[in-house]
Amino acid sequence: MDRWEYQTLKYKTGGWLGGKVDEQEFQNELNRFGYEGWELVSCFDTSVSQGASRDVIVVFKRKLQVG
Template identity: 65%
Template sequence: MEQWEYKTLKYRTGGFFGGNVKEEDFEEELNRYGMDGWELVSCFDTNMSGQSRDVIVVFKRKVNFG
């Protein structure tokens, strides 16, 4: 049976009211996790008063017993 481990990343948005994501920085961080074997499972934002505050990213990777 396959087993998985999970990792959650909170990426802060910028700007006075939030909601701004530096796409190159965000992509670079996602690629770093991908190179470590993490697969993106889900990505969503949190908000306050209609403005995105954080982007939550969930990764998984197979647990290797050996």
């Protein structure tokens, strides 16, 4: 039976009212987790109003190495 561990990343988009995602910085963060063996499972924003997002929540998983 496979066993998994999970990791959550909260990526800040800006100030209190939200902001824009720096695409290159966000991609660098995703790649960093990928290089460590994490697989992206889900990604969603925390909307505040009128299309603005305060945070982007990213969920990763990777198989536990049972030894």
